[in-house]
Amino acid sequence: MMRSRLAEKIARALAIATIAGFAVSGCATYRPVDEAFHKVLNSPYTMDSGDVLRITVFQQTDLTNTYSVDRGGYIAFPLIGSVQGRGRTAKQIEADIASRLRNGYIRDPDVSVEMERYRPFFIMGEVNSGGQYSYVPGMTVQNAIAIAGGFTGRATQENADITRQINGQVMNGRVPLSDPIMPGDTIYIRERLL
Numbered sequence: 001m002m003r004s005r006l007a008e009k010i011a012r013a014l015a016i017a018t019i020a021g022f023a024v025s026g027c028a029t030y031r032p033v034d035e036a037f038h039k040v041l042n043s044p045y046t047m048d049s050g051d052v053l054r055i056t057v058f059q060q061t062d063l064t065n066t067y068s069v070d071r072g073g074y075i076a077f078p079l080i081g082s083v084q085g086r087g088r089t090a091k092q093i094e095a096d097i098a099s100r101l102r103n104g105y106i107r108d109p110d111v112s113v114e115m116e117r118y119r120p121f122f123i124m125g126e127v128n129s130g131g132q133y134s135y136v137p138g139m140t141v142q143n144a145i146a147i148a149g150g151f152t153g154r155a156t157q158e159n160a161d162i163t164r165q166i167n168g169q170v171m172n173g174r175v176p177l178s179d180p181i182m183p184g185d186t187i188y189i190r191e192r193l194l
Contacts, residue, residue, distance in 0.1 A: 050069065055113050120135060135184075141175060160190075
């Protein structure tokens with residue numbers, strides 16, 4: 001009897017040690033944040049799928065409207081067709097639309113592109129209400145957690161994992177809660193080990 005209880009305790013202790021070893025080794029292999037991950041924060045904002053733009057062509061009420069960047073990264077614009085939106089700034093889109101309108105449609109078009117609504121960010125893991133939320137410029141990881149109802153009782157509260165797409169490349173990083181987030185980011189709050 002005593003021998004089987006001792007064997008159970010030893011087996012349980014080995015199982016816990018093995019699981020803890022895997023958890024720690026998983027943390028050790030996590031790719032740290034590199035320079036490109038944070039460089040995007042100081043770069044001009046570029047559009048992607050889900051962004052909604054207010055495009056104004058002055059004195060052209062039929063062309064002035066709200067337009068979305070579709071899944072393919074394009075904006076369907078009257079007269080000139082698809083305009084590349086993904087990876088471009090508002091100024092680049094303005095110049096492209098004006099150039100294409102000038103080519104046989106409007107003599108001297110004055111085009112303005114403004115953000116109407118940023119694409120959402122996503123938060124999951126150890127928060128009370130994970131999901132998709134509207135992005136507001138200047139948000140931090142901590143703001144995102146607050147919007148998602150705060151931490152659960154099991155959450156790691158020192159940092160968070162972010163998945164971010166930069167120039168078509170998906171990057172992951174572990175960041176402090178004070179780090180800014182970007183539209184389209186996926187934030188993951190891990191469960192603490194103990």
